[in-house]
Amino acid sequence: MLQLGEEVTLYSVIFVVVLLGTRSPVWTTVLTASLYLFLALFRFPQLPAGRVQQVLHPDKGAAGSGRVSAVAHRGGGQDAPENTIAAIREASKNGATGVELDLEFSSDGVPILMHDDTVDRTTNGSGPLSQMRISDLRKLDAAAKHRLREKFIGEKIPTLEEAVEECIKLQLTIYFDVKGHPDESAAALKELYRKHPVLYNSSIVCSFEPKVIYRMRQSDPEVVTALTHRPWSLSRFGDGSPRYSSLWKHQWMTLMDFVLDLAHHHVLWKLCGISAFLIQKNFVSLDYVEYWAQRGVEVVAWTVNTKVEKEYFHELLQVNYITDSLVEDCEPHY
Ligand SMILES: *[C@@H]1O[C@H](CO)[C@@H](O)[C@H](O)[C@H]1NC(C)=O
Numbered sequence: 389m390l391q392l393g394e395e396v397t398l399y400s401v402i403f404v405v406v407l408l409g410t411r412s413p414v415w416t417t418v419l420t421a422s423l424y425l426f427l428a429l430f431r432f433p434q435l436p437a438g439r440v441q442q443v444l445h446p447d448k449g450a451a452g453s454g455r456v457s458a459v460a461h462r463g464g465g466q467d468a469p470e471n472t473i474a475a476i477r478e479a480s481k482n483g484a485t486g487v488e489l490d491l492e493f494s495s496d497g498v499p500i501l502m503h504d505d506t507v508d509r510t511t512n513g514s515g516p517l518s519q520m521r522i523s524d525l526r527k528l529d530a531a532a533k534h535r536l537r538e539k540f541i542g543e544k545i546p547t548l549e550e551a552v553e554e555c556i557k558l559q560l561t562i563y564f565d566v567k568g569h570p571d572e573s574a575a576a577l578k579e580l581y582r583k584h585p586v587l588y589n590s591s592i593v594c595s596f597e598p599k600v601i602y603r604m605r606q607s608d609p610e611v612v613t614a615l616t617h618r619p620w621s622l623s624r625f626g627d628g629s630p631r632y633s634s635l636w637k638h639q640w641m642t643l644m645d646f647v648l649d650l651a652h653h654h655v656l657w658k659l660c661g662i663s664a665f666l667i668q669k670n671f672v673s674l675d676y677v678e679y680w681a682q683r684g685v686e687v688v689a690w691t692v693n694t695k696v697e698k699e700y701f702h703e704l705l706q707v708n709y710i711t712d713s714l715v716e717d718c719e720p721h722y
Pocket residue numbers: 512513514527528529
């Protein structure tokens with residue numbers, strides 16, 4: 389009922405807006421009907437709740453932390469060099485339910501773990517990934533810029549394959565964060581799921597880009613997926629400061645943010661058939677969790693970095709959260 393009511397509202401709003409814009413009842417009807425048909429024909433169905441539960445709330449036995457999963461952001465960038473095998477081991481040791489890992493590619497097309505599109509921030513090398521072969525990347529020190537580098541000497545940039553094998557061995561759930569390259573990423577992940585079918589029950593593919601998730605489900609509709617969102621991300625940085633100094637540009641991007649937010653909450657989730665919605669923690673409330681629950685979608689919050697906040701998400705909201713550290717309070721790692 390709720391879904392039906394929502395769809396009627398959605399198409400009514402679109403109808404009125406297009407009618408006001410075009411003043412043509414014929415065009416308005418054609419446009420609204422096309423959108424309806426498009427969604428009806430091209431949407432992916434959500435996956436069965438049982439399998440999604442297995443991924444989001446793995447039963448880790450008595451040693452597990454209960455219903456709520458704590459997921460180490462980039463493997464836990466505060467506790468160990470981000471996106472490395474050392475981080476994965478450290479997260480497991482410290483009781484994480486899972487790890488969030490960033491997928492990127494070397495210039496010769498090997499899937500690796502890296503957050504940025506250059507190696508400068510985390511390694512002792514310099515330059516864009518798009519110009520570095522896997523053999524070049526392997527020579528770099530992946531702990532070079534970390535605060536605990538003395539403890540992690542010799543850490544390398546792992547391939548996606550190595551990282552996944554380590555997670556499977558340690559029974560960690562994987563949240564793959566895919567930033568771009570929709571086609572290459574979908575192909576690489578599809579191959580990975582074929583090789584390690586256990587991932588269907590123990591991993592989720594997440595992206596800020598709906599196109600990435602859509603491509604993923606086109607290449608393998610059985611993969612559990614999530615959209616990632618930070619309201620006002622087009623006009624503002626993570627700390628809230630404006631991205632653009634030009635007032636016009638800022639206003640325009642704020643309007644785009646508004647449209648993107650509406651699209652995420654009313655259209656894109658359904659088109660992609662997502663199972664979870666990863667959202668910046670400040671926007672999560674009981675009502676918000678309920679909004680998504682009614683749509684069969686689970687909220688996951690990021691980045692939850694203090695003890696007090698973790699208790700709030702764990703006990704009150706009972707929402708999975710992504711954190712930079714399993715052991716101490718820290719500032720967010722953007
Ligand atoms: C980075 O560190 C590694 C390991 O110490 C070393 O072998 C390599 O030559 C260094 N690379 C650069 C570009 O400094």
